[in-house]
Amino acid sequence: AQKITQTQPGMFVQEKEAVTLDCTYDTSDQSYGLFWYKQPSSGEMIFLIYQGSYDEQNATEGRYSLNFQKARKSANLVISASQLGDSAMYFCAMREGNFNKFYFGSGTKLNVKP
């Protein structure tokens, strides 16, 4: 079974609007971490936001927030006030327990329209 599932291969959003990128995960561990990365066309991977499985509040980092629904095993990324520079691939990832192995989803390509 896939550890991380991103069901939206591509998304369009109008500049200045908010957008939600979906991510569901599969684990039987109680302790895990969830990450979102941005990959522009240059190829670099940029860390955006982290959510721990024991964190009671949703993580926020500037315009990025993570909508964490533990019972549904979802960790959706919300980008508020989209900017043209947000156009990129976005990857959801998970790290289980004490393991140092990260699992990545297949990514969502976001296009921000002017």
Add this chain to the structure above:
Amino acid sequence: DGGITQSPKYLFRKEGQNVTLSCEQNLNHDAMYWYRQDPGQGLRLIYYSQIVNDFQKGDIAEGYSVSREKKESFPLTVTSAQKNPTAFYLCASSIMGQGVETQYFGPGTRLLVL
């Protein structure tokens, strides 16, 4: 500045040739990783290492080899057994253990077959 360097940025391989991709980090991280990314796809784990002189196969290790003789270095060799090596290769490192510590990525190497 601390970070991860990968070289070369572009690499060309002839048929039947072994090539080695370099990855160096000065973040004092114990764990290092190699990922392969095909166009429009997610990251697939090739190998990872949690300690010097030890490494584990990832999901697509066939046709690749690694070494970890020094903490800061984790070179990847693409052997002639890898029949479809054209891809973008990303090296990453992280602190051991769980929690908020993300992976840090290098800028990547694009490998092309002549």
